[in-house]
Amino acid sequence: MAAREPIMIDSFPMSTPAPHTPPHQAELDLQTVAEDQIEDFERVVTRGFHSDFHGDEWVPERKSYVPGRWFGFRTGDRWVTTALSFPRRMSVPGGMVDVAGVTAVTVAPAFRRRGLLTAMMRHQLTTISEPIAMLYATESLIYGRFGYGSLTRHLRLSGKTRELGFLPEVDLGQGSVDEVDLDHYRTVVVPLRASLLGTRPGHLERDDVWWDGVFTDPERWRDGASAWRFALHFAADGTPDGYATFRTKRDSSIADGREVQVSEIDATTPQAYAALWRWLLDLDLIRAFRRGNAPVDDPLHELVANPRMIKTELSDAAYARIVDVPAALGARSYTVDLDLVIEVVDDFLPKSGGRFRLQGGPDGSGVTRTDHTPDLSLSARQLAAIYLGGTPATTFARAGLLTEHTPGMAGLITSAFGSDPAAFTTDFF
Numbered sequence: 001m002a003a004r005e006p007i008m009i010d011s012f013p014m015s016t017p018a019p020h021t022p023p024h025q026a027e028l029d030l031q032t033v034a035e036d037q038i039e040d041f042e043r044v045v046t047r048g049f050h051s052d053f054h055g056d057e058w059v060p061e062r063k064s065y066v067p068g069r070w071f072g073f074r075t076g077d078r079w080v081t082t083a084l085s086f087p088r089r090m091s092v093p094g095g096m097v098d099v100a101g102v103t104a105v106t107v108a109p110a111f112r113r114r115g116l117l118t119a120m121m122r123h124q125l126t127t128i129s130e131p132i133a134m135l136y137a138t139e140s141l142i143y144g145r146f147g148y149g150s151l152t153r154h155l156r157l158s159g160k161t162r163e164l165g166f167l168p169e170v171d172l173g174q175g176s177v178d179e180v181d182l183d184h185y186r187t188v189v190v191p192l193r194a195s196l197l198g199t200r201p202g203h204l205e206r207d208d209v210w211w212d213g214v215f216t217d218p219e220r221w222r223d224g225a226s227a228w229r230f231a232l233h234f235a236a237d238g239t240p241d242g243y244a245t246f247r248t249k250r251d252s253s254i255a256d257g258r259e260v261q262v263s264e265i266d267a268t269t270p271q272a273y274a275a276l277w278r279w280l281l282d283l284d285l286i287r288a289f290r291r292g293n294a295p296v297d298d299p300l301h302e303l304v305a306n307p308r309m310i311k312t313e314l315s316d317a318a319y320a321r322i323v324d325v326p327a328a329l330g331a332r333s334y335t336v337d338l339d340l341v342i343e344v345v346d347d348f349l350p351k352s353g354g355r356f357r358l359q360g361g362p363d364g365s366g367v368t369r370t371d372h373t374p375d376l377s378l379s380a381r382q383l384a385a386i387y388l389g390g391t392p393a394t395t396f397a398r399a400g401l402l403t404e405h406t407p408g409m410a411g412l413i414t415s416a417f418g419s420d421p422a423a424f425t426t427d428f429f
């Protein structure tokens, strides 16, 4: 059979694709992101999470761009890995501490499992100026190897509103709740939330840019629900003392029913908190509620007469990695007086580990490196998990993962590091 003639397509000009280096031949170089590379980088991040790129979603992040904090591996003219961090401040008992809010961590599929995340983590943790890095993990098994521990846990609450009558003794106060527009809400909620920052550890300070991000609400993020709506509670004298951000969504599982989805809710008094919940649960046409991120000690269960009607799921929330032990432990106060030596075994960043004398109490603390015999040894990951009382040191002791050299130390640390109210983080990134 005669060989076929090649088909000539000379009437259509064919553009030649740029040469593409196959992944196994790629030479990789860790680089920081220059300002004119930001959008390109964002597109790679978005693809790393299997999403489509929409520039409007990145506006707040872009405004928070700090040269040097956005970086990744490049080959040729393309990013194949990404990571970045924002400077944030987090409430801790007795004060605030600087944290690096880590996010946008991706490795392109063709380059996974060859140590690039590990190299990025090492670069990031050794270059940030904050004593603590913090993140939300897409998969809870990823970050422990780098010394991250579960800083906070949270509850997912849901249920049918008509089954959630309050106990008769619940005090709803003499004030009232009203729905307001975004502009009104923002002028009230910004100072109100700032006044509540110190009442619970784990909260992050928000600047104007962060608030812009909180209120960014493209329709594609709503999954069929309404835009954000906003409610304020006004005390008897008319002062706003509580707030709630929520959406409503048609709930196909209930005929003619809708669900109220509560994003944030907080108040300066128990009466305002209860009144806000009552208002949300009593909305006409609403038959179900959902709150995806509630503190582990949220009082809603105590307000209702039939708490079993609240479906409650416990999940890991924020993770933390302590890179500067004296600065992190010295930034907070402790519930009881302490003077002990903690040994931190840090396999990933050995220079961050060592023995530390912690002298502290309700009024503050001081931490110094020491070579004294430790009272207790734990890993960097466990230190992060006990830092705000999220996991009791005694739980690690019972798991056989923490060594008490002085009997009773795990119990003492559990009491001293514990927090009431429990640590809770509202800002997801």
Ligand SMILES: CC(=O)SCCNC(=O)CCNC(=O)[C@H](O)C(C)(C)COP(=O)(O)OP(=O)(O)OC[C@H]1O[C@@H](n2cnc3c(N)ncnc32)[C@H](O)[C@@H]1OP(=O)(O)O
Pocket (backbone or CB within 6 Å): 048, 049, 102, 103, 104, 105, 106, 107, 108, 111, 112, 113, 114, 115, 116, 117, 118, 119, 135, 136, 137, 138, 139, 141, 142, 145
């Ligand atoms: C804060 C945030 O942004 S969270 C977002 C994290 N990113 C994502 O989930 C996006 C999709 N996933 C990815 O991009 C990548 O799979 C990453 C970033 C999670 C991992 O990147 P990699 O470059 O493959 O990680 P790396 O090769 O450094 O892995 C180091 C170790 O962790 C393990 N590991 C890393 N990720 C995973 C995972 N998702 N599941 C199981 N094991 C994992 C590796 O097997 C390896 O183990 P080993 O040391 O025993 O060999």
